[in-house]
Amino acid sequence: MRDDRRCERYEELLPDLLDGILPEDHAAEVRGHVERCDACRRSLEALGRLERELCRLPSLTPDGAAVAAAVTGRLGLERRSRAASLVHSLPLERLALPLGIAAIVLSTFRYFGGMAERLTAALTSCLSGLAGAFEELAATSPSAVDSSALYLSSALILIGCAALSLTALRIVRR
Amino acid sequence: MNAPTDQDLVRRSIMGDGRAFASIVERHTRLVYAAVRSVTGDNNEIDDIVQEVFIRIYRNLGSFGGRSALSTWIYSVARNHAINAVSRARPETVPMESAAPLESALPGPDAELERREALAALERILGGLEGRYREVVELRYLAERRYDEIAELLGVPMGTVKTLLHRARLKMRALLPEDDECGVRDDERRQAL
Numbered sequence: 562m563r564d565d566r567r568c569e570r571y572e573e574l575l576p577d578l579l580d581g582i583l584p585e586d587h588a589a590e591v592r593g594h595v596e597r598c599d600a601c602r603r604s605l606e607a608l609g610r611l612e613r614e615l616c617r618l619p620s621l622t623p624d625g626a627a628v629a630a631a632v633t634g635r636l637g638l639e640r641r642s643r644a645a646s647l648v649h650s651l652p653l654e655r656l657a658l659p660l661g662i663a664a665i666v667l668s669t670f671r672y673f674g675g676m677a678e679r680l681t682a683a684l685t686s687c688l689s690g691l692a693g694a695f696e697e698l699a700a701t702s703p704s705a706v707d708s709s710a711l712y713l714s715s716a717l718i719l720i721g722c723a724a725l726s727l728t729a730l731r732i733v734r735r
Numbered sequence: 736m737n738a739p740t741d742q743d744l745v746r747r748s749i750m751g752d753g754r755a756f757a758s759i760v761e762r763h764t765r766l767v768y769a770a771v772r773s774v775t776g777d778n779n780e781i782d783d784i785v786q787e788v789f790i791r792i793y794r795n796l797g798s799f800g801g802r803s804a805l806s807t808w809i810y811s812v813a814r815n816h817a818i819n820a821v822s823r824a825r826p827e828t829v830p831m832e833s834a835a836p837l838e839s840a841l842p843g844p845d846a847e848l849e850r851r852e853a854l855a856a857l858e859r860i861l862g863g864l865e866g867r868y869r870e871v872v873e874l875r876y877l878a879e880r881r882y883d884e885i886a887e888l889l890g891v892p893m894g895t896v897k898t899l900l901h902r903a904r905l906k907m908r909a910l911l912p913e914d915d916e917c918g919v920r921d922d923e924r925r926q927a928l
Contacts, residue, residue, distance in 0.1 A: 630757075
Protein backbone atom coordinates (compact mmCIF):
# COMPACT_ATOMS: atom_id res chain seq x y z
CA MET A 562 0.00 0.00 0.00
CA ARG A 563 1.32 3.39 -0.99
CA ASP A 564 2.24 5.90 1.67
CA ASP A 565 3.09 9.02 -0.37
CA ARG A 566 5.58 10.58 2.02
CA ARG A 567 7.48 7.37 2.70
CA CYS A 568 7.34 6.29 -0.95
CA GLU A 569 8.73 9.65 -2.05
CA ARG A 570 11.67 9.15 0.28
CA TYR A 571 12.29 5.59 -0.92
CA GLU A 572 11.87 6.57 -4.54
CA GLU A 573 14.76 8.97 -4.13
CA LEU A 574 16.92 6.02 -3.10
CA LEU A 575 15.92 3.61 -5.87
CA PRO A 576 18.60 4.78 -8.37
CA ASP A 577 21.26 4.38 -5.69
CA LEU A 578 19.93 0.89 -5.00
CA LEU A 579 20.27 0.04 -8.69
CA ASP A 580 23.76 1.55 -8.80
CA GLY A 581 24.71 -0.59 -5.81
CA ILE A 582 26.05 2.42 -3.92
CA LEU A 583 23.55 2.32 -1.06
CA PRO A 584 24.98 1.17 2.30
CA GLU A 585 23.78 -2.36 3.05
CA ASP A 586 21.48 -1.41 5.96
CA HIS A 587 19.77 1.25 3.81
CA ALA A 588 19.58 -1.15 0.88
CA ALA A 589 17.89 -3.79 3.03
CA GLU A 590 15.37 -1.22 4.27
CA VAL A 591 14.55 -0.07 0.74
CA ARG A 592 14.26 -3.64 -0.54
CA GLY A 593 11.90 -4.42 2.35
CA HIS A 594 9.71 -1.46 1.43
CA VAL A 595 9.72 -2.36 -2.27
CA GLU A 596 8.51 -5.89 -1.47
CA ARG A 597 5.49 -4.47 0.34
CA CYS A 598 4.70 -1.54 -1.97
CA ASP A 599 3.39 -2.23 -5.49
CA ALA A 600 3.92 1.35 -6.67
CA CYS A 601 7.56 1.41 -5.61
CA ARG A 602 8.15 -2.06 -7.06
CA ARG A 603 6.80 -0.89 -10.40
CA SER A 604 8.95 2.19 -10.12
CA LEU A 605 12.06 0.10 -9.45
CA GLU A 606 11.23 -2.24 -12.32
CA ALA A 607 10.85 0.70 -14.69
CA LEU A 608 14.16 2.15 -13.54
CA GLY A 609 15.80 -1.25 -14.04
CA ARG A 610 14.39 -1.47 -17.55
CA LEU A 611 15.64 2.04 -18.29
CA GLU A 612 19.04 1.08 -16.92
CA ARG A 613 19.25 -1.93 -19.20
CA GLU A 614 18.26 0.12 -22.23
CA LEU A 615 20.87 2.77 -21.50
CA CYS A 616 23.55 0.16 -20.86
CA ARG A 617 23.25 -0.87 -24.50
CA LEU A 618 24.74 2.45 -25.62
CA PRO A 619 28.43 1.41 -25.55
CA SER A 620 27.78 -1.72 -27.60
CA LEU A 621 25.91 0.37 -30.19
CA THR A 622 28.80 2.79 -30.59
CA PRO A 623 31.77 2.16 -32.92
CA ASP A 624 34.74 0.79 -31.04
CA GLY A 625 37.91 2.78 -30.41
CA ALA A 626 40.10 0.69 -32.71
CA ALA A 627 37.82 1.29 -35.69
CA VAL A 628 37.67 5.02 -35.02
CA ALA A 629 41.45 5.19 -34.51
CA ALA A 630 42.05 3.41 -37.82
CA ALA A 631 39.69 5.77 -39.64
CA VAL A 632 41.17 8.90 -38.05
CA THR A 633 44.82 7.98 -38.57
CA GLY A 634 43.91 7.04 -42.13
CA ARG A 635 42.35 10.44 -42.75
CA LEU A 636 45.35 12.16 -41.20
CA GLY A 637 47.73 10.12 -43.31
CA LEU A 638 49.40 8.88 -40.17
CA GLU A 639 50.82 5.42 -40.30
CA ARG A 640 50.37 3.58 -37.01
CA ARG A 641 54.08 3.29 -36.48
CA SER A 642 56.11 3.44 -33.31
CA ARG A 643 58.32 6.34 -32.23
CA ALA A 644 61.45 4.41 -33.23
CA ALA A 645 60.00 3.77 -36.65
CA SER A 646 59.04 7.44 -36.88
CA LEU A 647 62.61 8.52 -36.11
CA VAL A 648 64.03 6.19 -38.75
CA HIS A 649 61.40 7.42 -41.18
CA SER A 650 62.37 11.02 -40.48
CA LEU A 651 66.04 10.44 -41.42
CA PRO A 652 66.97 11.72 -44.91
CA LEU A 653 67.72 8.20 -46.12
CA GLU A 654 66.20 8.83 -49.48
CA ARG A 655 68.64 11.65 -50.24
CA LEU A 656 71.63 9.91 -48.71
CA ALA A 657 71.10 6.44 -50.11
CA LEU A 658 72.20 7.06 -53.71
CA PRO A 659 75.44 9.03 -53.05
CA LEU A 660 76.32 6.72 -50.18
CA GLY A 661 75.87 3.65 -52.35
CA ILE A 662 77.90 5.05 -55.25
CA ALA A 663 80.69 6.21 -52.93
CA ALA A 664 80.84 2.82 -51.24
CA ILE A 665 81.09 0.91 -54.51
CA VAL A 666 83.67 3.30 -55.99
CA LEU A 667 85.81 2.99 -52.88
CA SER A 668 85.59 -0.77 -52.87
CA THR A 669 86.46 -0.87 -56.60
CA PHE A 670 89.61 1.13 -55.93
CA ARG A 671 90.54 -1.60 -53.51
CA TYR A 672 90.80 -4.12 -56.34
CA PHE A 673 91.81 -2.07 -59.38
CA GLY A 674 94.31 0.52 -58.29
CA GLY A 675 97.65 0.43 -56.61
CA MET A 676 96.60 3.64 -54.86
CA ALA A 677 93.39 2.12 -53.72
CA GLU A 678 94.88 0.21 -50.85
CA ARG A 679 96.54 3.31 -49.46
CA LEU A 680 93.38 5.35 -50.01
CA THR A 681 91.16 2.79 -48.29
CA ALA A 682 93.61 2.35 -45.44
CA ALA A 683 93.85 6.13 -44.96
CA LEU A 684 90.08 6.47 -44.98
CA THR A 685 89.77 3.70 -42.42
CA SER A 686 92.34 5.40 -40.26
CA CYS A 687 90.64 8.76 -40.45
CA LEU A 688 87.20 7.36 -39.70
CA SER A 689 88.31 5.33 -36.77
CA GLY A 690 90.69 7.89 -35.37
CA LEU A 691 93.40 5.26 -35.31
CA ALA A 692 95.75 6.63 -37.94
CA GLY A 693 98.80 6.31 -35.78
CA ALA A 694 98.07 2.71 -34.94
CA PHE A 695 97.60 1.87 -38.61
CA GLU A 696 100.89 3.49 -39.66
CA GLU A 697 102.66 1.48 -37.05
CA LEU A 698 100.84 -1.65 -38.17
CA ALA A 699 101.73 -0.93 -41.82
CA ALA A 700 105.40 -0.64 -40.94
CA THR A 701 105.49 -3.88 -39.04
CA SER A 702 102.90 -5.98 -40.87
CA PRO A 703 101.71 -4.84 -44.33
CA SER A 704 99.54 -7.95 -44.72
CA ALA A 705 97.45 -6.95 -41.70
CA VAL A 706 96.64 -3.62 -43.34
CA ASP A 707 95.77 -5.47 -46.52
CA SER A 708 93.33 -7.72 -44.62
CA SER A 709 91.73 -4.73 -42.87
CA ALA A 710 91.27 -3.01 -46.18
CA LEU A 711 89.72 -6.16 -47.63
CA TYR A 712 87.19 -6.34 -44.78
CA LEU A 713 86.43 -2.64 -45.15
CA SER A 714 85.93 -3.03 -48.89
CA SER A 715 83.56 -5.94 -48.37
CA ALA A 716 81.57 -3.95 -45.81
CA LEU A 717 81.40 -1.00 -48.15
CA ILE A 718 80.13 -3.19 -50.99
CA LEU A 719 77.36 -4.51 -48.73
CA ILE A 720 76.42 -1.00 -47.60
CA GLY A 721 76.47 0.19 -51.20
CA CYS A 722 74.23 -2.63 -52.38
CA ALA A 723 71.78 -2.05 -49.51
CA ALA A 724 71.67 1.67 -50.17
CA LEU A 725 71.11 1.21 -53.90
CA SER A 726 68.41 -1.39 -53.24
CA LEU A 727 66.67 1.03 -50.89
CA THR A 728 66.78 3.75 -53.52
CA ALA A 729 65.46 1.40 -56.19
CA LEU A 730 62.68 0.24 -53.86
CA ARG A 731 61.60 3.79 -53.14
CA ILE A 732 61.56 4.63 -56.86
CA VAL A 733 59.47 1.53 -57.63
CA ARG A 734 57.00 2.33 -54.79
CA ARG A 735 56.37 5.74 -56.30
CA MET B 736 54.49 -3.14 -18.30
CA ASN B 737 52.53 -0.06 -17.23
CA ALA B 738 50.29 1.59 -19.77
CA PRO B 739 51.71 4.91 -20.99
CA THR B 740 50.21 8.01 -19.41
CA ASP B 741 48.15 10.47 -21.40
CA GLN B 742 51.05 12.95 -21.17
CA ASP B 743 53.43 10.37 -22.68
CA LEU B 744 51.02 9.68 -25.50
CA VAL B 745 50.59 13.39 -26.20
CA ARG B 746 54.34 13.96 -26.30
CA ARG B 747 54.91 11.02 -28.61
CA SER B 748 52.00 12.02 -30.86
CA ILE B 749 53.48 15.49 -31.28
CA MET B 750 56.71 13.80 -32.43
CA GLY B 751 54.75 12.00 -35.13
CA ASP B 752 54.18 8.67 -33.44
CA GLY B 753 51.00 7.49 -35.13
CA ARG B 754 50.57 4.54 -32.79
CA ALA B 755 50.56 6.86 -29.76
CA PHE B 756 47.85 9.03 -31.29
CA ALA B 757 45.82 5.93 -32.16
CA SER B 758 46.00 5.01 -28.45
CA ILE B 759 44.67 8.45 -27.50
CA VAL B 760 41.79 7.97 -29.93
CA GLU B 761 41.02 4.50 -28.60
CA ARG B 762 41.03 5.70 -24.99
CA HIS B 763 38.71 8.62 -25.66
CA THR B 764 36.38 7.40 -28.39
CA ARG B 765 33.38 6.91 -26.11
CA LEU B 766 33.99 10.20 -24.33
CA VAL B 767 33.97 12.04 -27.66
CA TYR B 768 30.85 10.20 -28.81
CA ALA B 769 29.18 11.15 -25.52
CA ALA B 770 30.17 14.81 -25.95
CA VAL B 771 28.98 14.94 -29.55
CA ARG B 772 25.76 13.02 -28.92
CA SER B 773 24.84 15.33 -26.04
CA VAL B 774 24.88 18.22 -28.53
CA THR B 775 23.65 16.67 -31.78
CA GLY B 776 21.59 13.74 -30.56
CA ASP B 777 21.81 10.60 -32.65
CA ASN B 778 22.15 11.42 -36.32
CA ASN B 779 23.73 10.08 -39.49
CA GLU B 780 26.68 12.45 -39.42
CA ILE B 781 27.86 11.58 -35.95
CA ASP B 782 30.73 9.32 -37.10
CA ASP B 783 31.95 12.13 -39.33
CA ILE B 784 31.77 14.71 -36.55
CA VAL B 785 33.65 12.42 -34.15
CA GLN B 786 36.44 11.88 -36.68
CA GLU B 787 36.63 15.64 -37.28
CA VAL B 788 36.99 16.13 -33.53
CA PHE B 789 39.97 13.79 -33.38
CA ILE B 790 41.57 15.45 -36.41
CA ARG B 791 41.17 18.82 -34.68
CA ILE B 792 42.65 17.36 -31.50
CA TYR B 793 45.66 16.01 -33.41
CA ARG B 794 46.31 19.36 -35.05
CA ASN B 795 46.06 21.21 -31.75
CA LEU B 796 47.93 18.80 -29.48
CA GLY B 797 50.72 21.35 -29.21
CA SER B 798 48.36 23.79 -27.50
CA PHE B 799 47.39 21.27 -24.81
CA GLY B 800 49.34 22.63 -21.89
CA GLY B 801 48.56 19.87 -19.40
CA ARG B 802 46.88 22.29 -16.98
CA SER B 803 43.81 20.06 -16.98
CA ALA B 804 43.39 16.34 -17.58
CA LEU B 805 43.62 15.32 -21.23
CA SER B 806 40.08 13.93 -21.06
CA THR B 807 38.74 17.31 -19.85
CA TRP B 808 40.47 19.10 -22.73
CA ILE B 809 39.26 16.54 -25.28
CA TYR B 810 35.70 16.75 -23.93
CA SER B 811 35.76 20.52 -24.27
CA VAL B 812 37.13 20.39 -27.84
CA ALA B 813 34.53 17.78 -28.78
CA ARG B 814 31.60 19.77 -27.43
CA ASN B 815 32.72 23.00 -29.06
CA HIS B 816 33.26 21.25 -32.38
CA ALA B 817 29.84 19.58 -32.17
CA ILE B 818 28.17 22.93 -31.42
CA ASN B 819 29.92 24.48 -34.44
CA ALA B 820 28.98 21.50 -36.62
CA VAL B 821 25.34 21.84 -35.65
CA SER B 822 25.26 25.59 -36.28
CA ARG B 823 27.07 25.09 -39.61
CA ALA B 824 24.59 22.49 -40.72
CA ARG B 825 21.45 24.42 -39.79
CA PRO B 826 21.23 27.15 -42.48
CA GLU B 827 21.67 24.70 -45.33
CA THR B 828 22.55 21.05 -45.46
CA VAL B 829 26.12 21.29 -46.66
CA PRO B 830 27.62 17.81 -46.63
CA MET B 831 30.81 17.54 -44.63
CA GLU B 832 33.86 15.73 -45.89
CA SER B 833 32.93 12.07 -45.88
CA ALA B 834 33.90 10.09 -42.84
CA ALA B 835 36.25 7.21 -43.33
CA PRO B 836 34.30 3.96 -43.06
CA LEU B 837 34.41 2.26 -39.68
CA GLU B 838 34.83 -1.27 -40.90
CA SER B 839 34.81 -3.20 -37.65
CA ALA B 840 31.72 -1.33 -36.52
CA LEU B 841 29.81 -2.36 -39.60
CA PRO B 842 29.66 -6.16 -39.60
CA GLY B 843 26.97 -6.25 -42.27
CA PRO B 844 23.93 -4.40 -43.60
CA ASP B 845 21.48 -6.29 -41.36
CA ALA B 846 23.52 -5.71 -38.21
CA GLU B 847 23.96 -2.06 -39.12
CA LEU B 848 20.23 -1.67 -39.69
CA GLU B 849 19.58 -3.30 -36.33
CA ARG B 850 22.10 -0.97 -34.68
CA ARG B 851 20.48 2.11 -36.24
CA GLU B 852 17.04 0.98 -35.08
CA ALA B 853 18.26 0.38 -31.55
CA LEU B 854 19.87 3.81 -31.47
CA ALA B 855 16.69 5.40 -32.83
CA ALA B 856 14.69 3.68 -30.07
CA LEU B 857 17.08 5.00 -27.44
CA GLU B 858 16.93 8.43 -28.99
CA ARG B 859 13.19 8.48 -28.35
CA ILE B 860 14.02 8.19 -24.65
CA LEU B 861 17.11 10.39 -24.57
CA GLY B 862 15.71 13.02 -26.93
CA GLY B 863 13.51 14.38 -24.16
CA LEU B 864 16.55 15.45 -22.14
CA GLU B 865 18.08 18.85 -22.53
CA GLY B 866 21.44 20.39 -21.78
CA ARG B 867 23.22 19.10 -18.72
CA TYR B 868 20.73 16.25 -18.19
CA ARG B 869 21.68 14.70 -21.51
CA GLU B 870 25.38 15.35 -20.91
CA VAL B 871 25.32 13.55 -17.58
CA VAL B 872 23.43 10.57 -19.01
CA GLU B 873 25.76 10.23 -22.01
CA LEU B 874 28.81 10.44 -19.78
CA ARG B 875 27.42 7.94 -17.30
CA TYR B 876 26.10 5.32 -19.72
CA LEU B 877 27.99 5.76 -22.98
CA ALA B 878 31.36 6.96 -21.70
CA GLU B 879 30.89 4.81 -18.57
CA ARG B 880 32.36 7.47 -16.28
CA ARG B 881 32.07 7.49 -12.50
CA TYR B 882 30.26 10.28 -10.68
CA ASP B 883 33.51 11.96 -9.63
CA GLU B 884 34.87 11.82 -13.19
CA ILE B 885 31.67 13.38 -14.55
CA ALA B 886 31.90 16.09 -11.91
CA GLU B 887 35.46 16.89 -13.00
CA LEU B 888 34.57 16.92 -16.70
CA LEU B 889 31.62 19.25 -16.16
CA GLY B 890 33.25 21.34 -13.45
CA VAL B 891 30.40 20.82 -10.97
CA PRO B 892 30.19 19.21 -7.52
CA MET B 893 29.50 15.47 -7.36
CA GLY B 894 26.19 16.11 -5.60
CA THR B 895 25.04 18.09 -8.62
CA VAL B 896 25.90 15.16 -10.88
CA LYS B 897 23.81 12.81 -8.73
CA THR B 898 20.88 15.23 -8.72
CA LEU B 899 21.05 15.76 -12.48
CA LEU B 900 21.21 12.04 -13.12
CA HIS B 901 18.35 11.32 -10.77
CA ARG B 902 16.10 13.89 -12.43
CA ALA B 903 17.15 12.69 -15.86
CA ARG B 904 16.19 9.13 -14.94
CA LEU B 905 12.76 10.26 -13.79
CA LYS B 906 12.22 12.15 -17.04
CA MET B 907 13.35 9.18 -19.11
CA ARG B 908 11.30 6.70 -17.14
CA ALA B 909 8.17 8.53 -18.24
CA LEU B 910 9.21 8.08 -21.88
CA LEU B 911 10.09 4.41 -21.57
CA PRO B 912 7.98 2.07 -23.72
CA GLU B 913 6.11 -0.64 -21.86
CA ASP B 914 7.57 -3.66 -23.69
CA ASP B 915 10.80 -5.06 -22.34
CA GLU B 916 12.90 -6.78 -24.96
CA CYS B 917 16.34 -6.20 -23.61
CA GLY B 918 17.94 -8.85 -21.47
CA VAL B 919 21.09 -6.97 -20.60
CA ARG B 920 21.89 -6.74 -16.88
CA ASP B 921 18.83 -8.75 -15.89
CA ASP B 922 20.92 -10.51 -13.28
CA GLU B 923 21.97 -7.20 -11.78
CA ARG B 924 18.39 -6.09 -11.38
CA ARG B 925 17.47 -9.36 -9.71
CA GLN B 926 20.33 -8.84 -7.32
CA ALA B 927 19.12 -5.31 -6.55
CA LEU B 928 15.64 -6.65 -5.91
